[in-house]
Amino acid sequence: MTARPSGRDLVGERYDVEVDRVAHGGHCVARLPEEVPEVGGTVVFVRHTAPGERVTVEVTEGRVGDRFLRADAVEVHRPSPDRVVPPCSYAGPGRCGGCDFQHLTVAAQRRLKGEVVAEQLRRLAGIHRDVVVEGVPGDDDGLRYRTRMRFHPAGEGRLGLRAHRSHRVVPVDDCLLQAPGAHVAVEGEPRSGNVLTEVVLGRRYDVAEDGFWQVHQGAPETLVTAVLEGAGVREGDRVVDLYCGVGLFTAPLAEAAGERGHVLAVEGDRAAVDHARANLASYPWVEVVRGPVARVLQRAPHDAVDTAVDVVVLDPPREGAKRAVVAQLAARRPRTVVHVACDPAAFGRDTALLAEAGYELAGLRAFDLFPMTQHVEVVGTFTRR
Structure with a gap:
């Protein structure tokens, strides 16, 4: 029995789409226009966008015939009113994969997360309930909160974080999520035992420096x-x-x-x-x-x-x-x-x-x-x- 041949690789292809709802996983759902040859109507999971936007996406994973594609929004033609300039210069398509929603206000991020929780409860448990995501008291801007960080060597003595769904390390000189005095570990280095x-x-509470907290x-x-x-x-x-x-x-x-x-x-x-x-x-x-x-x-x-x-x-x-x-x-x-x-x-x-x-x-x-x-x-x- 011969394996079914894979369709044409679509990585790097660009398409204009209307963005629908948010989905679990840090992306939103869109469909390629029906008139697009070979792939019209295909579902695309798009990062760096928001519901209601019209964007140009660039495919990051997928081939002709796949059930869905993954893509980044690389141009925004009709922005969401919740869109902001990401506070971190390392956030965005092809850059550090640590953050999913820096392009949205903190209030919008929480609203979308509530929609994700509600959707999972409906789909998996048959429970219909609105979900309000609460912020941690005192955390208004969503930055400088992480007390533990794990970086990867990025060459030339620098440290970095991985790109989304990749082993590629993006050099990062200052992660805006890192709290002052955070405990920093580097992948590949021996455990401190502290x-x-x-x-x-x-x-x-005593806890190992590399233990769960x-x-x-x-x-x-x-x-x-x-x-x-x-x-x-x-x-x-x-x-x-x-x-x-x-x-x-x-x-x-x-x-x-x-x-x-x-x-x-x-x-x-x-x-x-x-x-x-x-x-x-x-x-x-x-x-x-x-x-x-x-x-x-x-x-x-x-x-x-x-x-x-x-x-x-x-x-x-x-x-x-x-x-x-x-x-x-x-x-x-x-x-x-x-x-x-x-x-x-x-x-x-x-x-x-x-x-x-x-x-x-x-x-x-x-x-x-x-x-x-x-x-x-x-x-x-x-x-x-």
């Missing part, structure tokens, strides 16, 4: 506040904190449950668990267990008394919790589940799984923890029907 101390709402300087406090409000932990509650990291949520959850309560914290990363145990040493009613979350839940006792919990908090990686974890946490019949998600599509899929398990989305907050980029953080509160 331990940083972070303070959130008066609590101290929210990059926006205001994110930890924002998320802790939202999670506590959603969880509604009562004194004496049994709480499970899944994907707990170094214990950012575990400590305030333990304080809310009190000494008559019990908190089980689960994390797979060895270094994070070591730090979590040290960070939580003053809460003897907290048990920190290392291992993959699904496996830890599966090997837990199945006696209803031993497994029943009141509140579950989970902050899974980008791909979400998935069916095995959702099924096992739902089997404990918590009255409340708080889901922290950094990917709207994964959140939509997990929301659908929780609905199958008898939980409804009772509350939803979304936060702009990554201004100038496509990324958005969601905190969903689910209650048992």
Whole structure:
């Protein structure tokens, strides 16, 4: 059986298009005009544009016959009223790929992110709800917020960041997202082994310099506040904190449950668990267990008394919790589940799984923890029907 021959490479071809809605992934959707030979009507995912604009796009990925193409908007003929000059000279087609929305006002960025979250909930979970994306208090311009940066060597002693969907490194002398005093790592250099101390709402946390920690300087406090409000932990509650990291949520959850309560914290990363145990040493009613979350839940006792919990908090990686974890946490019949998600599509899929398990989305907050980029953080509160 012979492989179907690929169509003509379209990279570098230019077309005029009308831009439709925003889509998950930092781009908007357009279609090539029907009269264009060979590719008329083909869907194009366009970066550096906004809904309602008329632009000339240059194809960056795709061939004749592909289901969709990728492209950059390289000329703007009818600009959106939300369009601005990007504050960073490295932002734009063919340049640094770290930012998706520098060409739009911060307010417009948040509105588009809300539309993306709402669309994913409709498509994946059948939930129709308007979503308002909140800014971090004090962050009005979306710049100088990142407390951690990872650069790549760019030659001649310079550092840089990669172009979009590419290994090509763009030299960057000053990233406008980098906060003063940010911790900088360079790809390929040995790990430092340094331990940083972070303070959130008066609590101290040790975390490896290259370990996971929210990059926006205001994110930890924002998320802790939202999670506590959603969880509604009562004194004496049994709480499970899944994907707990170094214990950012575990400590305030333990304080809310009190000494008559019990908190089980689960994390797979060895270094994070070591730090979590040290960070939580003053809460003897907290048990920190290392291992993959699904496996830890599966090997837990199945006696209803031993497994029943009141509140579950989970902050899974980008791909979400998935069916095995959702099924096992739902089997404990918590009255409340708080889901922290950094990917709207994964959140939509997990929301659908929780609905199958008898939980409804009772509350939803979304936060702009990554201004100038496509990324958005969601905190969903689910209650048992």
